[in-house]
Amino acid sequence: GQNIDQPTEMTATEGAIVQINCTYQTSGFNGLFWYQQHAGEAPTFLSYNVLDGLEEKGRFSSFLSRSKGYSYLLLKELQMKDSASYLCAVNSNSGNTPLVFGKGTRLSVIA
């Protein structure tokens, strides 16, 4: 089967760093995505990893270890607007096939 696990909720302080973990067990692997979703809105793309290692994009970084079936999203210099759900999704096939989504991690940033 396909399974993606991530924590349900996290809380962090404004200005701090937070790491959101994601572990996956899928029938195949062709890339891992992180999306951000504010309440009542559409998910928006944050990052993509297909090879092992760290991808950095401004305040956001994402890491992948394919051998461990593990990824994390790192958010630095947290701002109040970062309060949102963060979705981990795996592309288990090549081509235009559906992504397998985790249930999302709801992050609350507090002052």
Added chain:
Amino acid sequence: DGGITQSPKYLFRKEGQNVTLSCEQNLNHDAMYWYRQDPGQGLRLIYYSQIVNDFQKGDIAEGYSVSREKKESFPLTVTSAQKNPTAFYLCASSIAARGGKNEQFFGPGTRLTVL
């Protein structure tokens, strides 16, 4: 501007009625998807279509139907057979070369409430 539109944003339906949710994209994407999102459940796949005039069931297709007569359009009908239709519905599209990145772009969503 290129993008995905869904209408309406809020929809109310009486129990026992069918209702159709619209999804249109002008990104020239081949594939389109419908997801349902409930609190604490993440995104669950209802139907997807990789090409015009073809579509496949997802994990929770029962009580739903779709059509793909045009590349730009992928409407979803929620039928009276769907026992718990109140949810947030998201449409997405993607284009991916074989073996390439399959980023999905999402519409703004339709919140359906059954009264």
